[in-house]
Amino acid sequence: MEALKISQCFLLWFMCSTVLFLNALQPCFAFTSFVFGDSLVDAGNNDYIFTLSKADSPPYGIDFKPSGGHPTGRFTNGRTISDIVGQAFGAKSFPPPYLAPNTQANSILGGINYASGASGILDETGVLFIGRVPLREQINNFEHSRSYMVKVMGEKTTMEFLKKAIFSVTIGSNDFLNYFQPTIPVFGNGKVSPNLFQDFMVSNLTIHLKRLHLLGARKFIVVGVGPLGCIPFIRAIKLLPSGHCSAVVNELIQGYNTKLNGVLDKLNQELGPEAIFIYANSFDIFMKIIGNYHQYGFEDANEPCCGGYFPPFICFKSSGTNRSSALCADRSKYVFWDAYHPTEAANMIIAKGLIDGDESVSYPINIRELYKYNS
Ligand SMILES: *[C@@H]1O[C@H](CO)[C@@H](O)[C@H](O)[C@H]1NC(C)=O
Numbered sequence: 001m002e003a004l005k006i007s008q009c010f011l012l013w014f015m016c017s018t019v020l021f022l023n024a025l026q027p028c029f030a031f032t033s034f035v036f037g038d039s040l041v042d043a044g045n046n047d048y049i050f051t052l053s054k055a056d057s058p059p060y061g062i063d064f065k066p067s068g069g070h071p072t073g074r075f076t077n078g079r080t081i082s083d084i085v086g087q088a089f090g091a092k093s094f095p096p097p098y099l100a101p102n103t104q105a106n107s108i109l110g111g112i113n114y115a116s117g118a119s120g121i122l123d124e125t126g127v128l129f130i131g132r133v134p135l136r137e138q139i140n141n142f143e144h145s146r147s148y149m150v151k152v153m154g155e156k157t158t159m160e161f162l163k164k165a166i167f168s169v170t171i172g173s174n175d176f177l178n179y180f181q182p183t184i185p186v187f188g189n190g191k192v193s194p195n196l197f198q199d200f201m202v203s204n205l206t207i208h209l210k211r212l213h214l215l216g217a218r219k220f221i222v223v224g225v226g227p228l229g230c231i232p233f234i235r236a237i238k239l240l241p242s243g244h245c246s247a248v249v250n251e252l253i254q255g256y257n258t259k260l261n262g263v264l265d266k267l268n269q270e271l272g273p274e275a276i277f278i279y280a281n282s283f284d285i286f287m288k289i290i291g292n293y294h295q296y297g298f299e300d301a302n303e304p305c306c307g308g309y310f311p312p313f314i315c316f317k318s319s320g321t322n323r324s325s326a327l328c329a330d331r332s333k334y335v336f337w338d339a340y341h342p343t344e345a346a347n348m349i350i351a352k353g354l355i356d357g358d359e360s361v362s363y364p365i366n367i368r369e370l371y372k373y374n375s
């Protein structure tokens, strides 16, 4: 099975790289995406580093069909938002984790996943988890992949190839989670003001996006931070009654998202139309799901399906003993998989919203339009 997959990839690679390379790309690889971000989109990178942030044991991945329900390092029961978007555009496989052995040689044309659980925009974020790949290093890793591409197909073809690829960046949640945890010092002992913290995040992210642009990225999806004030973890540490979200947390995030949207607008003016930056408003889509969960087919928008409603929120299953954590009966009826992450069912609604949504959820164009976008 594994050997077959590799030889198929090689065959595609061979066809694509020899026969009219650029024209052959479209039929060979319908959708190329380079994925950056945190545990919302990590496809297994953290399995290869020493870290406390790992999703390498059951029941993580229980609904992930390609692995037969085995954990893959994804921090949910099934597919991530970026998996679902790729499939919607005909991707035959998911971009593999950069840190997995042989990723570079086998799969560069379909894209690569650089995302890492516990990571953030700021380098300091996630330090309590020990290992994680901060956004800056994720881009260093992409730079290595890019050098490899240039070696194989030359600078000009690499630039043409990257121009068509989609670069998604889903990050920022962990910066906020660190900021809101009383035990974690943020920049020394005294916390910076919320306003300054948002500015640090936005300006650092801008630097990273510009660097990706210099390396040849042109089509960007930048996902805003979701309503963390509503996730089970924040509800629990803020001691909120069932069904309530933390307004303080959500307001700080909305302030950040507004600043981010403004910066992306400016980047579009400065670097467009050759480059385009989409602001993906996952915040509003997620709030709509939580507020109307029955209409979306959910029965619970409050408790996580796995790991329970109270700290320490450990979601695990050990075979043979009774020490497993409780798992809900029907995973498709829960918005939250664990205390931090949405279920695949929720991811599907968010992905669909971003693919075909109007300007209020995907600005200035949606992902379907981005896919077709040719400057
Ligand atoms: C990036 O964030 C750090 C804090 O992590 C801050 O000291 C620095 O000023 C920020 N850089 C920019 C360009 O805003």
Ligand SMILES: *[C@@H]1O[C@H](CO)[C@@H](O)[C@H](O)[C@H]1NC(C)=O
Binding pocket: 320, 321, 322
């Ligand atoms: C697990 O619990 C069930 C019922 O609560 C019991 O019948 C079974 O013997 C337990 N298994 C082990 C390995 O302890």
